[in-house]
Amino acid sequence: MKHKILSIMGAVLLMLTLLSCHKDSDTLVSYDHNETLVFGEAENSFEGKFKVLWNALNQNYALWDLEKEKGLDWDKVYDTYLPKFQALDKQNDVTDDVLSDLLYEVLGPLHDSHMIVEVKNHRTAKSVVISPSEYRNSSRDDYEISKSYDLALTYYTKKENGEIELDADGKPCYAEYSTSLEDLMAPVMKEDGAVLKWINDSIDVLEDLTLPTEEQLSTLSALKALLSGLNGVQASPAGVEYYNMLATRFAYLEVPGLDPIHKSFGDVGLSIKYALLKGKIAYMGFSDFSLSPYLEDAQTPEYFPDADEFTLKHIHMIKSVWNKWFQTIQQLHKSGELGGVILDVRGNGGGFLNDFQYVFGALLPSGGFTSNYIRYKRGTGRLDYSPWMPNVYKTISGDHVSVTEPIVVLSNCSSVSMAEITSLSAKVADNARLIGKRTWGGLCALTDNIEYSYNYSGHIGVKGVTPVYVYLPMLATKTLDGQQLEGIGITPDIEVDLDSKLYETNGKDTQLDRALQYIRTGN
């Protein structure tokens, strides 16, 4: 009996010893906020910067299965490039170009086409900015043309060219407005800008006076100071802040057009154009998916806090252009006269997902529309993902018509993000076609850094603060037939080049012409 018990106890003791044999995983850190423990080494070490970048992408990047399919071995990248970054630490001088070139070698193969990486070069005190998608797309034949496309309809809005419908007063059915910073500040930035012209003319008048009064001399001095202050002002957030300071300081001069510009136009400024083209074809072109702050009363105060009369006027004007387009479609469809709809997203860099309902979704029945699946990163492992789920985009609610007439979406190389989702929707909807050139390839959505912990993926670091910052999507996207087109883009149904010479000469737009041909003839 004794030896039975001893045998059993011996076996139990051996088992208990072996029961502790679960290995510990490596300890990982979160890269979403500035913390010395996480980013400290990267402040003054290229090796540290590389390790942060590699590890942060390892945990947060949502497309590792796609990259594996494309032949990328991310672990091999670590083994290959760590020594190279270590070597930089031993060099006295490391220029921005050297750092940039090495980073492009590391990041170039990654397909995410929203990703932008900023790395501080502690040797030069400047940041190096890497955009793998910019580098990839810049080799495309249509890249330069797409960058210079400016949403101009000058040829088509001239009555004599016969391309535009006329209203009851014989005027072209056309409207446009812009709240882009470049356009809002054009009067003070361009030499022939209205504000600069008025100031210069006023200075000329005052200088020509033989016996100016004290007040006139004072006004002349102030105008010259204002002119000097406006010299070289930039259409940037800092430029707007400086301009607003000048506008406030010199408001007593009552310079026409020298109105303060709300800083939010730096984030949500856009250009929008509506035209009713011959054949009752309702065209809308716009520069950004930033319509929601203008069109939704609940969002306006959030995006434009303390909006003054000038800001409210800008908001009203954008809304009015969109309304003209939307209401025209409603009226013409109900009367059976609508020829078709053209949505021009060429050169459109994307924006709010909510805008879908005001663009393609404004033409569809209420209840939502799906053109793709999405998948979130759900863990720190490279291959930890959620299931694929259909992404249902909001379509417009309330009483409205569902457009059954032909719809064309125009796209080009610089159609990105929501512009690509709109392009993809044109390939899904039965009565829609995509015409133009292949889009950018950036379909994966992203959110603000502050929302990182909802999905534990997305941004890396804090822009302008941490030595490494990555603007990074939080999810993957695939088409309804299972293709992941990140880094590739949406191929049009009808491919058409923009004849840039013709466009620059007289404004004739070969891509728009093809869209009009398709709607008018069905071919």
Add this chain to the structure above:
Amino acid sequence: MKKRKLILACAMLLAMTVHAQWRVGATVGADNNVFSMDKQYQTDWQTKSRWGLTMGVSGQYNFYDWLGVRADLNWTQKNYRRHRDRLPINYKYYNNYLQLPIMATFSVGGQKLRGFANLGVYGGYWLSSHREGIEFNFLTETSYDFSEKVEFDSDRDQRWDCGLLGGIGLEYRIASHWAAQVELRYYHSLTSVQKQYMKVKDYRYNSTLAIQLGAYYIF
């Protein structure tokens, strides 16, 4: 020479069968599996154990009335749940394994009622995986119900499993050739379900406690 060896082996076998006992049987039961992994800084992920089924066949050879060797072949589920506190996300995993536990079995007690303990090792193969639950689309703020087969990834998923096992139970001799058992058995996997496919080490383990009933025919 060969003929002598053969006669000697047969004689030994005959001698063993006089004292030893063979038995074969079947088991069925339920198990509760604990899935362990390091959630790192993703602190609102929670992992909970889940119940599953186990059933199989068993063969045992007793050298003495208190010591034997036993081998089972069973299908055992190693299920678990993961959910998040911050978002309405809930995943239920169903994992089916085919296992071959081999163990020493020790028993004490009387003719009718005996207690026993099993100690041994097992090898297993991950047959299939399924997950279902609720996901949350942060972009549209909508929930999505899903149920899908988990496709194995040859780089990531470790299909082979092995580990230690220990169990205790009671056996009741129903008739001269029949016995019934109830056993509480613990499987401690020593193999991470995930291969180390990354430079970063990430181990994930199953630990399974089964309660099972068995019926045996004793030769």
